[in-house]
Amino acid sequence: MKDFRTVHARGTLVCALATTLLAAACAKHPSVPAPAPPAAPQQPETARSSAGESAGDRFFDLAHNPGAAVGTPLDPHQLTPSQLLYGIAPKRDPRVVYAPDVILMEEGDKAIKMAASDGMTWVFDASAPHVNELQEGKIVFATGRAVGRIGQITRAGGTVTVKLAPVQITEVIHQGHFLIDSNFRPQDLIVYTAPDFPSVLDLSPPPSAKPTTAWSAEDAIPHLVRTVLAPVPGAAPPSPATVANAAAAAPGALKSAPAPSIGNPQPFNLNDACKVYPLAGSDGSLGLEFDYNANGLFVKSEGRLRLGQAKVRFVLDIEDAAIKKFGMDLSGAASMTFEFTSSAAKEGFVNAHQLGELPMDLTLPIPIAGVPLALTVHTKFVLNTGFSAKTSTLSANARYTLTGELFIGWDGGPAVEPSLRPKAETDFGKTADGVSVGINSMALSFMVQPMVGIGAFGFNTGIYVGLDFGGSVVKQSSIALTACKAGYMNAKVFSGVGYQLAGPFVAVVNTVLSAFTKYRIDQSGTLIKGPEATILDESTQAPPGCASAAKT
Numbered sequence: 001m002k003d004f005r006t007v008h009a010r011g012t013l014v015c016a017l018a019t020t021l022l023a024a025a026c027a028k029h030p031s032v033p034a035p036a037p038p039a040a041p042q043q044p045e046t047a048r049s050s051a052g053e054s055a056g057d058r059f060f061d062l063a064h065n066p067g068a069a070v071g072t073p074l075d076p077h078q079l080t081p082s083q084l085l086y087g088i089a090p091k092r093d094p095r096v097v098y099a100p101d102v103i104l105m106e107e108g109d110k111a112i113k114m115a116a117s118d119g120m121t122w123v124f125d126a127s128a129p130h131v132n133e134l135q136e137g138k139i140v141f142a143t144g145r146a147v148g149r150i151g152q153i154t155r156a157g158g159t160v161t162v163k164l165a166p167v168q169i170t171e172v173i174h175q176g177h178f179l180i181d182s183n184f185r186p187q188d189l190i191v192y193t194a195p196d197f198p199s200v201l202d203l204s205p206p207p208s209a210k211p212t213t214a215w216s217a218e219d220a221i222p223h224l225v226r227t228v229l230a231p232v233p234g235a236a237p238p239s240p241a242t243v244a245n246a247a248a249a250a251p252g253a254l255k256s257a258p259a260p261s262i263g264n265p266q267p268f269n270l271n272d273a274c275k276v277y278p279l280a281g282s283d284g285s286l287g288l289e290f291d292y293n294a295n296g297l298f299v300k301s302e303g304r305l306r307l308g309q310a311k312v313r314f315v316l317d318i319e320d321a322a323i324k325k326f327g328m329d330l331s332g333a334a335s336m337t338f339e340f341t342s343s344a345a346k347e348g349f350v351n352a353h354q355l356g357e358l359p360m361d362l363t364l365p366i367p368i369a370g371v372p373l374a375l376t377v378h379t380k381f382v383l384n385t386g387f388s389a390k391t392s393t394l395s396a397n398a399r400y401t402l403t404g405e406l407f408i409g410w411d412g413g414p415a416v417e418p419s420l421r422p423k424a425e426t427d428f429g430k431t432a433d434g435v436s437v438g439i440n441s442m443a444l445s446f447m448v449q450p451m452v453g454i455g456a457f458g459f460n461t462g463i464y465v466g467l468d469f470g471g472s473v474v475k476q477s478s479i480a481l482t483a484c485k486a487g488y489m490n491a492k493v494f495s496g497v498g499y500q501l502a503g504p505f506v507a508v509v510n511t512v513l514s515a516f517t518k519y520r521i522d523q524s525g526t527l528i529k530g531p532e533a534t535i536l537d538e539s540t541q542a543p544p545g546c547a548s549a550a551k552t
Contacts, residue, residue, distance in 0.1 A: 071368030087143030091370030097175035108142030119194030144372030151517025165519035166459035197359035301340035303446030327409030339397030344387035394434035429487020429540035445470025484546035495530030
């Protein structure tokens with residue numbers, strides 16, 4: 001068992017990586033019934049009986065948020081074509097004060113002619129209101145999705161093309177108090193994709209064993225990024241000059257982003273090796289499935305966060321461009337599940353180390369006081385494999401029921417901690433199965449991060465509360481004298497105000513931005529870091545003790 005202990009130690013390291021990431025939902029080819037009228041929004045109550053009143057009830061109650069403007073989700077089937085394509089335009093409202101350098105376009109959705117596939121470039125009609133005011137360095141607020149600081153502007157004929165850099169929500173809004181307390185339907189989420197936004201990194205060597213939310217740019221070397229970076233051989237990271245030259249050499253003709261969809265998310269290719277199926281449907285699930293197929297290795301995996309009675313509560317109070325109070329509660333979290341099947345058809349040790357920061361938004365508009373806020377669910381995944389022989393197979397699945405609330409809050413003082421409690425219904429380690437003449441390992445993790453805010457793709461900014469979950473399994477050779485398999489499971493809740501990209505992606509996106517603008521994403525990405533908590537950290541072995549360090 002000496003060799004197995006070595007791989008077990010490797011699996012433990014891989015597991016620690018995998019323990020924190022994305023969640024998901026629905027099915028790979030969701031079958032969604034005909035649109036039904038949305039559930040009647042639940043308005044904040046101005047009074048509740050003290051008996052049974054929870055911390056969340058008090059935090060989001062209108063009585064505890066005097067003067068707050070209240071919003072409820074819109075029915076996406078009632079949006080105009082331009083609103084569906086580009087987002088909802090902002091409207092002036094005396095309850096909201098914007099920063100002086102914000103160009104507010106109250107008919108911004110009508111002024112946009114195209115959203116590009118890179119998620120950063122927008123083309124405007126030069127004759128539309130306020131378009132003549134656009135200039136580099138200003139913040140354009142055309143819609144809830146087309147918002148950011150203008151890093152580059154090109155005027156040609158009847159169009160004006162801008163490339164946007166990200167902004168924090170307090171750079172746009174200097175004064176405003178917003179409140180949401182409403183049911184919603186996951187199948188009403190609008191699915192947007194930007195296939196040329198930086199999305200997948202090959203990690204070599206694998207990142208150090210720590211939570212996804214704690215990664216820094218030094219933890220991984222980016223080898224593959226959509227569009228502006230090509231695969232780079234060897235271990236040397238691409239230089240900023242290489243990236244800038246690649247971006248400058250890109251075709252001049254812009255590609256339009258794929259049309260958004262409601263209730264029928266379509267699969268899309270992240271790269272030649274990875275295909276993603278967005279999951280958002282009538283069973284209350286949120287998440288994704290992905291297929292990885294490269295170099296003789298095939299992996300099919302999915303992660304889901306299933307909601308029972310889906311409900312979102314949100315509060316944000318901004319005064320003098322500073323955050324006074326924030327909170328978010330995604331009620332109804334019922335279970336998290338993840339599973340995979342995999343095979344290797346190549347002799348020798350096969351490795352895949354992939355970090356996917358998906359260029360996909362699952363979005364539901366919730367405008368408040370003229371501000372086109374939206375609930376947007378962002379997803380990530382991590383894949384790490386170790387196959388040691390040809391014609392190997394490995395599979396496993398896990399399901400945990402959840403009780404409690406995915407609720408965080410901050411009111412200028414001690415934060416309100418999340419209270420989710422998972423219970424294993426299906427154990428990852430015990431379900432591990434497969435056939436191989438060598439030792440196999442697999443580490444997977446998923447993240448589901450709901451956010452209420454503005455922006456699109458990696459540049460969303462607002463309040464977020466997310467769930468990272470996943471696990472790893474390692475299985476002894478099928479011809480070993482003693483069968484042994486082990487599983488490791490983890491889940492973590494995290495939160496904050498700002499935008500959140502994994503550390504390696506911040507470095508890559510900033511390199512892309514350097515090709516056309518001086519503006520960058522803050523390395524931390526977060527204005528205020530909210531509470532976080534590990535809610536699951538378990539391991540199982542079958543037979544018990546077979547993978548312990550003391551085993552000989």
